[in-house]
Amino acid sequence: MSSKKVALITGVTGQDGSYLAELLLEKGYEVHGIKRRSSSFNTQRVDHLYQDPHVDNRNFILHYGDLTDTSNLTRLVQQIQPDEIYNLGAQSHVAVSFEEPEYTADVDGLGTLRLLEAIRLLGLQDKTRFYQASTSELYGLVQETPQRESTPFYPRSPYAAAKLYAYWITVNYRESYGIYACNGILFNHESPRRGETFVTRKITRGLANIAQGLEHCLYMGNIDALRDWGHAKDYVYMQWLMLQQSLPEDFVIATGQQYSVRQFILWAAAELGVQLRFEGQGIEEIAVVESVTGACAPALKPGDIVVRIDPKYFRPAEVETLLGDASKAKEKLGWQPKIDVRSLCEEMTRHDLVEAQRVAFLKRNGFDCALSGEG
Ligand code: NDP
Ligand code: GDR
Numbered sequence: 001m002s003s004k005k006v007a008l009i010t011g012v013t014g015q016d017g018s019y020l021a022e023l024l025l026e027k028g029y030e031v032h033g034i035k036r037r038s039s040s041f042n043t044q045r046v047d048h049l050y051q052d053p054h055v056d057n058r059n060f061i062l063h064y065g066d067l068t069d070t071s072n073l074t075r076l077v078q079q080i081q082p083d084e085i086y087n088l089g090a091q092s093h094v095a096v097s098f099e100e101p102e103y104t105a106d107v108d109g110l111g112t113l114r115l116l117e118a119i120r121l122l123g124l125q126d127k128t129r130f131y132q133a134s135t136s137e138l139y140g141l142v143q144e145t146p147q148r149e150s151t152p153f154y155p156r157s158p159y160a161a162a163k164l165y166a167y168w169i170t171v172n173y174r175e176s177y178g179i180y181a182c183n184g185i186l187f188n189h190e191s192p193r194r195g196e197t198f199v200t201r202k203i204t205r206g207l208a209n210i211a212q213g214l215e216h217c218l219y220m221g222n223i224d225a226l227r228d229w230g231h232a233k234d235y236v237y238m239q240w241l242m243l244q245q246s247l248p249e250d251f252v253i254a255t256g257q258q259y260s261v262r263q264f265i266l267w268a269a270a271e272l273g274v275q276l277r278f279e280g281q282g283i284e285e286i287a288v289v290e291s292v293t294g295a296c297a298p299a300l301k302p303g304d305i306v307v308r309i310d311p312k313y314f315r316p317a318e319v320e321t322l323l324g325d326a327s328k329a330k331e332k333l334g335w336q337p338k339i340d341v342r343s344l345c346e347e348m349t350r351h352d353l354v355e356a357q358r359v360a361f362l363k364r365n366g367f368d369c370a371l372s373g374e375g
Helices: 015-026 044-048 068-078 094-099 101-120 158-177 198-210 232-242 261-271 327-331 341-364
Strands: 006-012 030-035 061-063 086-087 130-134 183-187 218-220 251-253 276-281 286-292 304-311
Touching: 006 015, 006 068, 015 030, 015 044, 015 232, 030 068, 044 061, 044 158, 061 068, 061 286, 086 101, 094 101, 094 158, 101 158, 130 158, 130 232, 158 183, 183 232, 198 218, 198 261, 198 341, 218 327, 232 251, 232 327, 251 327, 261 276, 261 341, 276 304
Parallel strands: 006 030, 006 086, 030 061, 086 130, 130 183, 183 251, 218 304
Antiparallel strands: 276 286, 286 304
């Protein structure tokens, strides 16, 4: 019998899933991931981990599956017999959850129940540990600042309401059936692998493209929103750490620093050698180029307008401010974030600049090159 630990990750093709898979492989795990059937490739973030199915002793194995499919999930859990399940799969976009509330509830809420039920029905209560990707969105309309484990929840979107169910069903299965199940209440975390429609990546990618002349203007929603942003690599380490304790507990994971979306725009532009100034108010607000230094933004000159507000990006109910207090994780687990938000912004902007430069180069040389997908 192999002594390797076996992990199952839902959402392995996403930002966190890809970093977590790397971490677990480094630690010697056999890692199984669930990927969704899609009409085009959706495994870019884990392609570097791919192993030919014809070789022996593979330690990274992908299975088709879906969080809406109970029999599929139960069969996979039965077949894999995981020591640890990390439930990272979700319809994770808050704005999209207003467009697809029922689907979001099914995947993000009931999907969690389906996995917990699989553990219970298969009699794996004493073997399989369960991590639930809970979220700072649970705090929504915040009742206390900073937010900690004891802060009351007030979800403000179908996404957050679905995650609220997932949070409590995780607690309930721990208390009812003795399953080692925990919630990581993670505040926003980003990386060059962040999906392109989340605000930080939209900014770094959009400004890099504008700097290279591939796009002209970035259209934004509520740039007054305040967030506590960390790096996904730091946060997946915490997901693993939570399952290595003697007792299951829930933890807030955050940096304890809060900045506005507007500030993130200014930082990303500065990484490109572009100084911006915001002018106007409300939906008339714009960001104008004040000066350009260095060679990263050849397409820009002073006076260019690079950011405008488009109310279509406003949400029916907004989460205006989030700021986490991760004291419990620091004290009990010795966890500290290593990467600050400026370094995060720099890494993301540099990454997106390289891609924009590549596309601009190809276009200048007569190739019809579309902007590529995920970083
Ligand atoms: P991503 O959106 O990058 O990844 C989501 C993953 O879930 C993808 O692999 C996606 O597959 C998969 N997925 C979506 N729908 C289904 C489904 N029906 N069945 C199976 N898998 C599905 O999210 P992140 O990596 O950023 O976040 C990971 C988890 O952590 C999510 O649950 C998110 O809600 C939560 N979270 C994230 C935070 C953050 O700031 N990043 C903060 C707090 C919580 P595909 O690639 O095919 O789309
Ligand atoms: P969030 O992340 O909703 O916090 O959910 P997102 O990056 O989408 O938005 C952060 C804030 O920026 C404002 N905003 C915009 N957002 C987007 N996406 N696009 C815009 O153009 C724009 N302009 C302003 C938003 O209104 C919001 O206030 C993320 C997801 O990863 C969730 O899955 C996770 O649970 C939470 O973080 C913690």
